Structure formats: structure tokens, C-alpha cells
Amino acid sequence: KAGVTQTPRYLIKTRGQQVTLSCSPISGHRSVSWYQQTPGQGLQFLFEYFSETQRNKGNFPGRFSGRQFSNSRSEMNVSTLELGDSALYLCASSFLAGGNEQFFGPGTRLTVL
Amino acid sequence: AQSVSQHNHHVILSEAASLELGCNYSYGGTVNLFWYVQYPGQHLQLLLKYFSGDPLVKGIKGFEAEFIKSKFSFNLRKPSVQWSDTAEYFCAVNARGRDDKIIFGKGTRLHILP
Numbered sequence: 001k002a003g004v005t006q007t008p009r010y011l012i013k014t015r016g017q018q019v020t021l022s023c024s025p026i027s028g029h030r031s032v033s034w035y036q037q038t039p040g041q042g043l044q045f046l047f048e049y050f051s052e053t054q055r056n057k058g059n060f061p062g063r064f065s066g067r068q069f070s071n072s073r074s075e076m077n078v079s080t081l082e083l084g085d086s087a088l089y090l091c092a093s094s095f096l097a098g099g100n101e102q103f104f105g106p107g108t109r110l111t112v113l
Numbered sequence: 114a115q116s117v118s119q120h121n122h123h124v125i126l127s128e129a130a131s132l133e134l135g136c137n138y139s140y141g142g143t144v145n146l147f148w149y150v151q152y153p154g155q156h157l158q159l160l161l162k163y164f165s166g167d168p169l170v171k172g173i174k175g176f177e178a179e180f181i182k183s184k185f186s187f188n189l190r191k192p193s194v195q196w197s198d199t200a201e202y203f204c205a206v207n208a209r210g211r212d213d214k215i216i217f218g219k220g221t222r223l224h225i226l227p
Contacts, residue, residue, distance in 0.1 A: 040219065042218055042220045043203065043205075104149075
């Protein structure tokens with residue numbers, strides 16, 4: 001079974017720009033969660049999608065948004081990028097929604113200059 | 114708000130030493146508990162999980178964790194570490210019946226000296 005894939009793997013943007021990250025979950029998984037990982041802060045929950053609906057949202061500003069398609073693939077968008085948005089963005093999929101075992105992708109490393 | 118604390122941010126041990134990494138959480142209800150590991154250059158992967166039943170959980174690579182409800186703790190242990198255990202370890206908690214988010218601790222970076 002193929003794992004969770006994320007594209008692109010690396011991204012460099014400048015302040016004020018916007019970015020879209022993509023995640024393809026494991027086949028059959030309908031839940032996709034997004035996390036921001038920064039040194040010393042661990043993983044901070046952004047949002048979870050299940051069957052194209054946002055189930056949960058973390059404490060991030062409205063510049064962070066996401067969506068999920070009918071094939072369970074998910075995208076995350078960050079608008080008006082700030083320097084502090086530089087991080088590793090991780091996507092995780094699971095078969096069921098909520099607090100179940102998650103399978104993580106390799107992440108997208110975003111650098112904002 | 115629900116939170117997860119990992120008290121040790123950086124741990125250095127010699128090979129064959131015993132390991133215990135602390136994890137405490139702040140939710141009084143029913144929880145699902147996880148330990149994930151991130152080896153250098155690799156994806157986060159599940160080490161072990163607790164949903165219910167025996168509070169002593171065994172995971173991969175000789176790791177185990179004990180859920181102590183009265184202490185709101187889920188500490189990770191390994192009797193004898195190896196150089197290959199060098200990695201970052203994350204404790205995660207899901208407050209069942211609340212908001213269903215999985216909240217991660219800030220991680221413990223473990224360095225094993227050969």
C-alpha cells in the first residue's frame with residue numbers, strides 16, 4: 001500500500017505571497033489532518049477533514065484554510081505569508097475520523113523569505 | 114484547554130542505558146494515547162497506542178508505555194537503548210467525546226551515544 005504523499009516537498013516563498021500544499025492519503029483513508037511542525041513547538045494541529053467536511057480546526061488565523069476532494073485528497077492554503085509561517089507542514093491520514101492512529105507523510109518544508 | 118506536556122526536551126544516554134520519557138496530559142475524561150517517533154530524515158511513525166484495556170502497552174522495537182490514569186501520565190520506557198533509537202519522540206493525546214483532536218506534545222529529542 002502506498003503511503004501518504006505530499007507535494008511539493010520543498011517550497012520557498014516571499015512574504016505576502018500565498019501557497020497551496022497538497023496531500024494524498026493512503027488508499028481507503030477518508031480522514032486527513034494537517035499539522036505545522038516547528039523546532040521547539042512540536043506539532044500544532046491545523047485542521048482535520050473527513051468526507052470533504054472540516055471536522056476540527058486548530059487555533060490558527062483565517063489565512064490558513066483547507067479543503068478535501070471527493071477522492072479524499074486534501075489541499076492546504078496559506079495566504080499572505082508571514083516569516084513565522086516557515087515550518088514543516090505535515091499531513092496525516094487515518095481510516096476513521098477523530099482520535100485514531102494516523103499515518104504521516106514526509107511533509108512540505110515551507111520557507112518564507 | 115487540553116494540553117500535553119513532555120518534560121524532557123533533550124535526553125542524552127549511553128547505549129544499554131534504560132530510558133523513561135515523561136508525558137502528562139490535562140484532560141479528566143477518557144483518552145486515546147499515542148507515542149510517535151521521528152527518526153532522522155524519516156516520517157513520523159507510530160510506536161505504540163493505548164485505547165483501552167491493559168494499561169501497560171507494548172510497541173515496536175522493544176518500547177512500552179504505561180497509562181496511569183490517576184497521574185494523567187503515559188510514560189514511554191525501554192530497558193536498554195541502542196544507538197539506532199536516536200530520534201525525536203512525541204506523545205499525543207486524543208480527548209474522546211470532546212473535540213476529537215489529537216494534541217501532540219512538543220517532543221523529546223533523544224541522543225544515544227555509541
